[in-house]
Amino acid sequence: MPDQLTLHTIVSRGFSQNAYVASRAGRTDCVIVDPGFDSQAIQQCLATHHLTPRAILNTHGHIDHIAGNEALKRCWPTCPLVIGREDAYKLTDAHANLSAQYGIGLTSPPADELVDDGGTYTAAGFTxxxxxxxxxxxxxxxxxxxxxxxxxxxxxxxxxxxxxGRFDFPDGDGRQLLTAIRTKLLVLPDDTVVLPGHGGATTIGRERRHNPYLRE
Ligand SMILES: [Zn+2]
Structure with missing residues (x-):
């Protein structure tokens, strides 16, 4: 892990989803990536380490990755909620975010800022x-x-x-997923650390060599 990064991982029960609280060394502001069902544990983490969130970054709009958005926005109303443009509608649509199918019917506040492919996002000293x-x-x-x-x-x-990732959801597409992984992720340096939404960290090099789904 880079020296400049302080990382806390909060694994939510049920979906075993990883929420990440990331700050730069020596700073008291942070970003939260994919707050899931255990928003209380995230709040506790912020309190314990005296951290103030400057952005909530969602990778996508599935419920296990956005369930904590509402509680965090209630505590930190000026902290922007950020998601990819094409997944933004899932935040406020219980069917699109899959929570209706799980029988819980949850939504999130709407996005404050949208990001696009090739763009950058800056918060808490990170770009x-x-x-x-x-x-x-x-x-x-x-x-x-x-x-x-x-x-x-x-x-x-x-x-x-x-x-x-699964590609059997209504807007999933296995070929698209594999193509994007090959052209955008496997081209990154071998030692790039991958912090996934579920399970342990890995590296691009390890997955390029050993991931059975990525064999030619
Ligand atoms: Zn998902």
Whole structure:
């Protein structure tokens, strides 16, 4: 992990989804990536480490990645909620974010800022490159931090240790997903750390060599 990055991972129960609280070394502001069902644990983390969130970054609009948005926005109303343009509608649509199908029917406040492929987003001393990776969710984006070594990718539900994201959702597409992983992620340096939405961290090099879904 880069020296400049302080990272806390909050794994929510049920969906075993990873929310990340990231701050630059020595700073008291942070970004929160994909706050899931355990927003209380996230709040506790912020309090324990005296951190103020400057952005809530969503990789995509599935409920397990956005369930904590509302509670956090209530506590930090000026903290912008950020998501890829094409997934923004899922925040406020319980069917599109899949929560209706799980019988919980949850929504999130609407996005404050939208990001697009090839853009950047700056908050809490980080500048992230935004890459769109469709195929799991049409408007899925990943946030790449390349201001220190190794690079770090907040990857959402795209690339996991030994696996890839599901593509059997209504707007999923397996070919699109594999193409985007190959052309946009596997070209990153081998030691790039992938922080996925579920499961443990991995690296681009390890997945390029060992991931059974990425064999030619
Ligand atoms: Zn998902």
């Amino acid at each position: 992230f490159d935004v890459l769109a990776i469709p195929g799991h969710s049409r408007g899925h984006v990943v946030y790449l931090w390349n201001e220190d070594d190794p690079w770090v990718l907040f990857g959402g539900d795209i690339l996991f240790e030994g696996s890839i």
